[in-house]
Amino acid sequence: QAEQLIRDRALSGLRPARFYWASTSDAARYSRAEGVYLGAGSSLRHPADLRLRSHGGWSFGRSHLTARLDVTSDARTPSTRVTLEWRVPHDIGPVSPASGLMNSLASLAGEDWTDPYFSTGVRIQRRFGAVDGPRATARLGWADQRSAQLRVGETTGVFRPVRPIEDGIVRTVGAEVAWPRLLGPVDARVDLEAARLNGRTWTSAEGILAVQRDDAWRTLDLDLSVRMGFADDPPPQGLTLLGGRNTLPGHEHRAFVGDRYWLAQARIGRPITAPWVGVHLTGAVGRTFIAGPDVLPTGWTGDPDAGVRGSVGLGLDLLWDVLRLDVARGLGEGGDWALLFGVNPRFHPWL
Numbered sequence: 428q429a430e431q432l433i434r435d436r437a438l439s440g441l442r443p444a445r446f447y448w449a450s451t452s453d454a455a456r457y458s459r460a461e462g463v464y465l466g467a468g469s470s471l472r473h474p475a476d477l478r479l480r481s482h483g484g485w486s487f488g489r490s491h492l493t494a495r496l497d498v499t500s501d502a503r504t505p506s507t508r509v510t511l512e513w514r515v516p517h518d519i520g521p522v523s524p525a526s527g528l529m530n531s532l533a534s535l536a537g538e539d540w541t542d543p544y545f546s547t548g549v550r551i552q553r554r555f556g557a558v559d560g561p562r563a564t565a566r567l568g569w570a571d572q573r574s575a576q577l578r579v580g581e582t583t584g585v586f587r588p589v590r591p592i593e594d595g596i597v598r599t600v601g602a603e604v605a606w607p608r609l610l611g612p613v614d615a616r617v618d619l620e621a622a623r624l625n626g627r628t629w630t631s632a633e634g635i636l637a638v639q640r641d642d643a644w645r646t647l648d649l650d651l652s653v654r655m656g657f658a659d660d661p662p663p664q665g666l667t668l669l670g671g672r673n674t675l676p677g678h679e680h681r682a683f684v685g686d687r688y689w690l691a692q693a694r695i696g697r698p699i700t701a702p703w704v705g706v707h708l709t710g711a712v713g714r715t716f717i718a719g720p721d722v723l724p725t726g727w728t729g730d731p732d733a734g735v736r737g738s739v740g741l742g743l744d745l746l747w748d749v750l751r752l753d754v755a756r757g758l759g760e761g762g763d764w765a766l767l768f769g770v771n772p773r774f775h776p777w778l
Contacts, residue, residue: 452527462488488578526778593662631658655689677757684729685715705744
């Protein structure tokens with residue numbers, strides 16, 4: 428109780444009512460499905476341990492309003508969160524290719540890395556357990572999901588087409604169990620979900636093991652992760668996309684499609700002139716495939732069973748390991764050289 432009092436009230440330094448953006452992309456972004464987007468938000472802390480965060484914005488490419496409202500209980504545990512969305516974009520697949528800011532910069536150059544769709548609905552979450560310890564989260568959701576459309580460069584062919592989804596009302600029930608520091612530096616997470624759309628029910632599961640070791644003497648940093656998942660006959664928005672940045676660098680972007688996947692990634696880094704420059708080695712190997720007939724959804728491109736693919740790379744960490752510059756080589760059929768510039772994934776939620 429003393430910890431909560433000191434941290435949340437005495438030391439926050441924040442006014443109960445203030446402007447609020449969850450990320451820089453909530454203020455401004457650019458993509459082939461929205462064009463230019465500008466938005467603003469607010470945060471209101473209620474004395475009854477409630478926090479209300481609202482956000483709204485306008486997509487000039489779609490000529491539509493986007494809005495979101497989060498109502499969160501500030502109680503340490505258990506806590507409740509209710510989220511209302513109106514035409515909010517979501518990306519297909521469990522692995523984000525880049526931060527929102529980097530994707531906006533790439534889109535200005537004619538390369539949008541996301542595969543968006545839009546959702547209007549409500550989601551309720553109830554979390555049990557400590558914030559920094561083992562915890563479980565139960566959730567319910569109702570959403571009207573709609574395919575995105577190409578709003579920029581329709582006639583010039585600058586952007587690749589937008590992958591369509593199966594439109595309709597999606598009802599979901601799910602649970603997530605997380606074990607931070609399960610075995611020393613090992614973090615584990617398991618996510619289970621059942622959903623129903625247009626009279627069809629499907630289930631999905633995903634598990635992640637991650638090891639993160641930052642040497643106290645700054646001699647060697649190690650990041651390892653293994654993730655795998657499956658979905659039982661999902662609609663297009665429930666499929667997994669791998670290939671390219673943040674998954675299998677050196678292969679065509681999101682060229683591998685499946686309702687089952689696994690992906691292992693490793694990074695070993697060492698500072699050279701701390702904190703300005705460091706060097707790292709990277710490696711990744713993974714696979715996607717579709718159980719049953721290898722049939723892609725209508726309007727989709729990609730390989731539903733390309734086999735195992737991998738990549739290796741060498742890169743630089745710049746400015747406190749915030750910026751990263753990598754040269755990667757894809758291994759296996761279709762592999763090629765790739766030059767990648769990006770931001771440390773730890774900062775993606777803020778950007």
